[in-house]
Amino acid sequence: MSEERATIYYDEDADRKAIENKTVAVLGYGSQGHAHAQNLDDSGINVVVGLREDSSSWDAAEDAGLAVATPAEAAAEADIVSVLVPDTVQPAVYEQIRDGLEAGDTLQFAHGFNIHYGQIEPPSDVDVTMIAPKSPGHLVRRNYEAGEGTPGLLAIYQDATGTAKAEALAYAQALGCARAGVVETTFREETETDLFGEQAVLCGGVTSLVKHGYETLVDAGYSPEMAYFECMNELKLIVDLMYEGGLAEMWNSVSDTAEYGGLTRGDQIVDEHARDRMEETLEAVQNGEFAREWVMENRAGRPSYTQRRQAEMNHDIESVGAELRELFAWSEEEAESEDEEQEQERMRAD
Ligand SMILES: NC(=O)C1=CN([C@@H]2O[C@H](COP(=O)(O)OP(=O)(O)OC[C@H]3O[C@@H](n4cnc5c(N)ncnc54)[C@H](OP(=O)(O)O)[C@@H]3O)[C@@H](O)[C@H]2O)C=CC1
């Protein structure tokens, strides 16, 4: 195991002067795009959102008080172009904006896929930076509004001006990430760890574990409802404990029986075989095999993606889960209105 620790930057390491007189074009108004555009705008930075002419998000961005233009117009006007459309469409959108890039401008990313795998080859006279929140975009916005931060990553691929890092730090500050901490990395490290993490653990690994657990119980004759609660619903509660206090808090919070059972059986299930598959998965990310596959899949119109996505939506756990979630008396909305009612009752009693 490597002992080398990453450098982490905070608000006090950033100087907003590095971007305060600049215009930031945020291309895309999806998960990350709306959060970057609104947070930067609220931080007093001049923002223009870049959207295709027929975009369904155009009104939403304008309703949020943001200037909107086409990607080409927005990029031409801006000093910093934050590329926040889906990874698979970034090369095509880049073709629309490349003529608007001037020497000394910045191309800013939230994930390194297209730079690292050579799908976008920027001119040598622009800075190429990354501020990548380690979180879905909606939380980046929610945390900012709550006065909190979202941890993020900072990477510099190309520093044509000599000020790329100062500018990236100021961007991270305006986005709210530097409130929580911005970890310095490289485009290569961010891209490869992000792809590995989402494939092996966060998205691929977890969903596979959940489905196998559910199917094992249902095939053994237990009710789908019981299997859903045990293998999917309760997962959030367990993950929340790990999020708050690491493995220790989770093990401390569950029963000794669960702890002994988990400690003795967990490694038998996700065993050396799974570890070997993880290493293969990492290798395919590192040697570009996964990237080539994904690029080709998109060029072919996404046949495998579409079929697998459909199969996932058709899995029994989805219909059982949807029915059960309808019944939850403790769904967020109801819990909120219950809280409000209780608060009002308390105030009446006072
Ligand atoms: N999702 C996340 O939370 C995270 C994402 N990232 C990275 O951030 C970047 C953005 O990802 P994400 O926010 O998920 O993207 P989204 O899928 O949410 O982006 C959707 C936006 O992109 C626009 N868009 C889609 N296709 C086109 C096109 N052909 N031309 C112009 N605009 C288009 C959409 O336009 P319209 O409104 O018109 O439909 C919409 O505004 C990626 O690099 C991703 O890897 C990094 C960390 C987390």
Ligand SMILES: CC[C@](O)(C(C)=O)C(=O)O
């Ligand atoms: C875990 C998925 C992610 O990498 C993310 C939200 O960080 C993504 O690409 O969406």
Ligand SMILES: [Mg+2]
């Ligand atoms: Mg990620």
Ligand SMILES: [Mg+2]
């Ligand atoms: Mg990702």
